Structure formats: C-alpha cells, structure tokens
Amino acid sequence: MINLIKMSFIPRRIFPNFNLPLSNFKGHQQKALTKFGHLSPQIDLVLELRDCRAPISTINVLFDKVLGKKDRIIIYTKKDLSVINNDLLQKWHGINNEKYIFVDSRSHKDAKKVIQLISDYYYNMDPPPPLGLRSMIIGMPNIGKSTLVNSLRAVGYSNQVDSISKKKRKVAQTGGQPGVTKTTSEVIRLSEEPDILAYDTPGVFLPTVKDNETMLALSLVGCVHNSFIDPVIQADYLLYILNLQDPSGSKYREYIDHPTNSIDELLYHIALKRNKVRANGSFDESGMASHWTNLWKNGKSDRYKGLFDLQTIIEKDGKKLRVLFNAEKERVSTMSVTEKLNSSFGKSDAVNARRKRTAKDREYDLRNQLFRL
Numbered sequence: 549m550i551n552l553i554k555m556s557f558i559p560r561r562i563f564p565n566f567n568l569p570l571s572n573f574k575g576h577q578q579k580a581l582t583k584f585g586h587l588s589p590q591i592d593l594v595l596e597l598r599d600c601r602a603p604i605s606t607i608n609v610l611f612d613k614v615l616g617k618k619d620r621i622i623i624y625t626k627k628d629l630s631v632i633n634n635d636l637l638q639k640w641h642g643i644n645n646e647k648y649i650f651v652d653s654r655s656h657k658d659a660k661k662v663i664q665l666i667s668d669y670y671y672n673m674d675p676p677p678p679l680g681l682r683s684m685i686i687g688m689p690n691i692g693k694s695t696l697v698n699s700l701r702a703v704g705y706s707n708q709v710d711s712i713s714k715k716k717r718k719v720a721q722t723g724g725q726p727g728v729t730k731t732t733s734e735v736i737r738l739s740e741e742p743d744i745l746a747y748d749t750p751g752v753f754l755p756t757v758k759d760n761e762t763m764l765a766l767s768l769v770g771c772v773h774n775s776f777i778d779p780v781i782q783a784d785y786l787l788y789i790l791n792l793q794d795p796s797g798s799k800y801r802e803y804i805d806h807p808t809n810s811i812d813e814l815l816y817h818i819a820l821k822r823n824k825v826r827a828n829g830s831f832d833e834s835g836m837a838s839h840w841t842n843l844w845k846n847g848k849s850d851r852y853k854g855l856f857d858l859q860t861i862i863e864k865d866g867k868k869l870r871v872l873f874n875a876e877k878e879r880v881s882t883m884s885v886t887e888k889l890n891s892s893f894g895k896s897d898a899v900n901a902r903r904k905r906t907a908k909d910r911e912y913d914l915r916n917q918l919f920r921l
C-alpha cells in the first residue's frame with residue numbers, strides 16, 4: 549500500500565488561497581526609505597542583501613525607487629542555510645553582468661571576500677573618492693545586515709587590532725527576530741586602507757507583497773515575526789514546497805515513511821515521534837507546526853538546508869526572471885507608500901494575521917489528497 553502511495557503520489561501544484569496579511573510595513577521603515585532618498589547623492593555603492601533561501605521573494609524593488617540607479621553588489625546571505633546553486637544565480641545575474649556574492653554574514657572569511665570586492669570597486673573609481681567610499685547596506689528585515697556590518701568591520705580592522713578594541717569593533721546590534729535596527733546608523737568606517745564607510749540601515753519590507761507564496765517564503769526565512777502567520781499554514785506551505793522539490797517525501801522521512809500532501813497527517817506523525825499525542829489522540833497542532841518549521845528556519849542541521857521560494861524553484865531562466873522583476877517594479881510603482889502604510893495598520897490585517905486554518909481548509913486538503921490518489 550505504501551509503495552502504491554509513493555508511486556501514485558503527485559505533489560500539489562497549487563497552494564490553498566488562504567486570506568493572509570500581505571503587508572508588514574512599519575513606520576520606521578517608511579522613515580528609513582525617506583532617509584535613503586536623502587543620503588542617496590553621497591552613496592557610491594549599494595550593498596543589497598537578499599536571502600539565499602528566497603532570492604526572488606527577498607528582492608525589494610522599493611530600493612530602486614528611492615535610491616535611483618546606483619552601482620551595487622548583491623550579497624546573498626545565510627548561504628549556510630540554503631541549497632541554492634551558483635549556476636542558477638549566474639544565469640540570472642550573468643545577463644546584466646551584475647556583481648553578486650554568497651555569504652554567511654557571520655563568517656570572517658566571507659567578510660574578507662566582500663571587503664575585497666568593495667576594495668576592487670574603490671581602486672577602479674576615477675578619481676578616488678576624496679572622503680572615502682560611502683556604501684549603504686540595505687535589505688529586507690532580519691536578512692543579516694547588522695551581522696555583516698560587524699563582520700566587515702572586524703575584518704577591515706583585523707590588521708589594526710591594537711588600535712581598536714574588540715568591543716568597539718562590534719557596532720551594530722543584531723537579533724533573531726526582524727526589526728532590531730530601527731534607524732539608519734551614522735556612517736561606520738569598515739576599513740581605513742582603503743577608506744571604506746557604510747551606513748547600516750533598518751530592514752524594509754514592501755508595502756504589500758505580491759502574493760501569498762511570497763509572504764510565506766518571507767515568513768520562513770524570518771523577514772516577518774514568527775507569530776505573524778499561523779504556524780500551521782507556514783508548515784503547510786513548507787510541506788508544499790518540499791514536495792515540489794522532492795516528491796519522494798525524503799525531506800520528512802524521519803517522521804513518516806510515505807509522501808503526503810496533508811499537513812494534518814504529517815503533524816500527527818511528528819507528534820507521534822515526539823511522544824506528544826495525548827491519550828485521547830489529540831495533540832498541539834500549532835506547537836508541532838512551529839517545531840517543524842523552526843528546524844528549517846534555523847537550519848538545525850545540514851538536513852534542513854532550505855529553498856522556500858516558489859518562484860526560484862519555477863523560474864530557472866534569467867530572461868524570465870528579468871520580466872518578473874520588471875513586472876514587480878511596475879506593480880510597486882503604482883503604490884503610494886504612505887497610503888499603504890496607513891492601511892497596513894488597519895483592523896482587517898490584524899484580524900487576518902490571527903486567522904487560523906478553518907475546517908473548510910482541512911476539507912480542501914483532504915479532497916486534494918483523495919483526488920491525487
């Protein structure tokens with residue numbers, strides 16, 4: 549029977565259309581965008597951070613809108629948590645000769661490579677910038693900006709250990725949830741030779757993200773607070789994405805020996821494995837969902853290296869990606885940021901944020917499952 553399920557298993561091609569909040573735009577992010585606009589004329593180089601596990605969903609086209617056309621290096625963070633391969637990114641960025649690099653923001657070895665890239669840029673500037681190269685580190689919330697600033701500064705000053713104490717080298721506050729940095733920093737010197745300066749900035753979200761899948765990918769990589777979306781829906785999306793990448797069910801084999809499209813079934817097996825099923829057969833569904841998604845969010849071991857971006861899984865073609873990117877720019881260009889900011893504090897989103905999966909959603913899952921079999 550199990551072999552029959554494995555053979556006939558077809559992963560879901562469509563994710564249920566939950567009524568999720570698509571906005572998490574905050575007042576300090578609006579202020580940050582205004583400040584970006586003011587600082588823009590003095591910025592030589594933009595360091596734009598994206599998450600390796602959601603390289604498309606973590607693009608924020610608002611940055612282009614406020615900063616205008618600026619030279620930039622795209623830095624993919626959290627490489628230690630991702631399975632993305634360089635061929636794919638080379639295809640995307642090769643078309644436009646864009647500079648990009650993968651890093652673990654905490655790694656000094658990777659920070660050295662970033663300093664090297666910035667230094668190369670500096671030495672190619674003609675004339676060299678009289679007041680040092682000014683860069684700005686931007687990206688979605690919780691993507692690793694402040695961690696990278698600290699690593700860059702530690703590396704940039706590594707030859708001058710005596711001149712700067714370790715405490716002084718750590719300049720930016722970091723944390724496990726989004727929104728730790730609330731204001732754009734004063735200019736921070738990353739290195740003296742060459743003279744490289746940077747602004748650390750607050751993570752900025754889009755006023756409204758494109759669709760549910762983008763919001764769920766952003767949630768799995770930690771750009772929104774853990775509690776923002778019902779954990780069972782997050783777990784269901786994770787299951788959906790993992791099945792698309794590997795329909796054999798191997799990504800959750802430690803809990804259940806056959807592939808499944810039903811999050812309820814998987815969560816039950818997780819509870820069983822963890823001895824958390826009560827005598828009456830019930831279990832804490834949300835608790836199991838949070839436990840499972842956290843393994844992937846935090847990359848608890850190599851087994852949980854992830855890729856949560858539906859579009860990255862589908863769009864392998866660089867040209868198509870460019871079309872997608874332009875469509876996103878178009879979508880955002882019609883948005884009034886202030887308008888969206890006000891509406892994002894509206895009651896409906898707060899209500900939606902707490903919305904749980906309903907009996908109807910479960911029924912949908914079950915029908916989907918039966919239909920596939």
Ligand SMILES: Nc1nc2c(ncn2[C@@H]2O[C@H](COP(=O)(O)OP(=O)(O)OP(=O)(O)O)[C@@H](O)[C@H]2O)c(=O)[nH]1
Pocket residue numbers: 625626627628629651652653654687688689690691692693694695696721722723724725726727728729730749750751752
């Ligand atoms: N595994 C891993 N963790 C990282 C990496 N970069 C950052 N982190 C962790 O991610 C969390 C967020 O990092 P921050 O540097 O505070 O992120 P931020 O972009 O400054 O966040 P905001 O203040 O919300 O803008 C912290 O717990 C970091 O330790 C990375 O490359 N790999």
